[in-house]
Amino acid sequence: MEHKIDINERELKIRREKIWDYELCAEVLSLETPQTEKKFNENLKLLPELKKELTKKENILFNSILELNVLNKDTKNELTELTEELESLSKRNTNIPSQNIRIRDEICEGINCSQRELTFAGELLQVLKSESHWEGAIEKLLHHFALCLLVPENLYSKVNTYAAKNNLKGRLVYLKTDKKPQLKNFRLQSNSLISKLEINRKHELSDWIESYVTDNFDYICTDDMQEFNHAAKAVTSAGLIKAKIRHEKDDRPQRSGTQSFVLSWDNIQKRRELSFRLDKLKTEIEKNTEKLNKYKIKQDEIKNKLIILENLFKLTIWDEIDVQKYAAALNASHEEKAKLLKDDKELNQLEERLKLLKEERQSKETELSTFTQEKGRLEQQLADINLKQERMQIQFNEHYSNKDNEEIETLVLNFEKYFKINKGFENLDILDTAKENFSSTLEKETEKSEQSLKNTERRLREKMSALTNAKDEIKIKFPSWSADVRDLQAEVTALPDFKAFYERLNHDDLPACLKKFKRKFNDSVKQDITDFKARLDGGTQQIIEGIGELNKSLKIIPYSKNPPTYIKLEHRFTNDIQIKEFQGLLLAAIPDSASVFNKEADSEFENFKKIKTLISYLKENDQRRKKILDVRQWFIFAAIEYYQNDNTQKQYYEDSSAHSVCKGLRKRCLR
Structure with missing residues (x-):
């Protein structure tokens, strides 16, 4: 039951x-x-x-x-960009993005000039307040031009050099400017783009930018679609832009609103707009x-x-x-049990006896469990002692099996003296503690020795690295340095290679080779490159003089009869990137007077590298070489039509128009 x-x-x-x-x-x-x-x-x-x-x-x-x-x-991400942009705008008055400002600041610092000398086009232009209806469309039309850096002629070569040699980590577009542009006298249309702009007249480039915008952005601003359809260049207030056959409308969200504006020398409105956008983003x-x-x-x-x-x-x-x-x-089981117990007294007594026996059994089982646990602990302790004894015996045999008792005794005495050991170990735990102390002391001394070795190896690698990655002045003085040390690795295992390199340096007679190189460079190479430039300069001078002689004849040849006019040819030096790049390399390759007369100046290597760069540039591309060595390609020609009666200008022709005028003149001369 x-x-x-x-x-x-x-x-x-x-x-x-x-x-x-x-x-x-x-x-x-x-x-x-x-x-x-x-x-x-x-x-x-x-x-x-x-x-x-x-x-x-x-x-x-x-x-x-x-x-x-x-x-x-x-x-x-947008919040971070806006925060940085607002911080940048708070330090200045213009709307130019911080990325462009950063590039301009780096260039100014690199060529040692002020920010006013290198200004952005957008810092000199703004839409008239009375024409605010057209501000969004004009901002889109002039956006890329506004981000162009205006470089005066006196800083042009420095900016070219800096841009060519440095990673700007961004996009830069810059225009070479002329402080004396040719302003055309004509009446502005009321709906022309330039009539809706205000120019910062306090800046010395105000006339230049007015001339440039007039020539290159001769758009009309109109919402009359019939007028828009007939115009060559036009823009609507909604931002539809027409440039001859090309049409564009950009309604992307990031291109709308004052936060994308880049014109003006006052950024209060843009900062207000960006702050509002910043709060909205946070929300x-x-x-x-x-x-x-x-x-x-x-x-x-x-x-x-x-x-x-x-x-x-x-x-x-x-x-x-x-x-x-x-x-x-x-x-049901409990009821059945209760019924049985109720009818039988002997069964009740047995029930009580069973209860006592269960309690006694439980007590004995508890004692047995305690004794079993203690036995297990003692057996484990004995097993640990035996295992330690076996390990110590193995270690002893490994280190001292080949030594006699006298040597072992000496080693033990030295060990006890070093660690100041007290022989009175009372039990195994004290012995284990002493062993741990010995091991800890030895590990610390080992770590100290290993750290000292690592420091020595680190200093050695630093010296090796200084040799393999020499300073720029050493590489300039010895152009083949990098090639000579290419196979050397800045590692401790490569020490024999460095010793061999040192012995080779001592064995080679480098001063004699250096003297021979300088003599060859000064005797012939300098003069050859100078003569090469002189021949090119002579060709350009012949063209200039030829145009002057041609203009004398053209003055007496009538171009049109009613009213009588004549043509005068004009030349300007081209802004072609390849030609300008070649001229810059050629100019840099000509030794300056300081290096010629200062015999102690070690400039031959630097001049030789510049000449080598020029030669490599000429060899890279045959078609480009033919173009840049043809001095006729160095010029841009234009034709100006004058009235014969008072020599005032009637019309200015350039590019394809000038070419057509010259063909017409040729036909007249043949008649």
């Missing part, structure tokens, strides 16, 4: 625990706790659909969180973060529900949680 009661109690306990877990899970999933097998099976059928619904919600939340994270990242980030946190909480809740759902899937049989069945069985 007791065995039967024990079984029923265990089974009931298991089912109470399971029904308790089931109730908790059902409450989370909004399910009713079943009291019958029918309700249990109904819940079981609901689980797959519930899992499908929860999985769908989890996927939706995952995608929403992913989208919000990407949106927040983009918004934070967006806060809202997105708050929404993101809510989504994550919901996501955790759904994940928890899915885990609970998986636990419920494991309960497939009603008997596993049928508490009532096993509670009834236990009650």
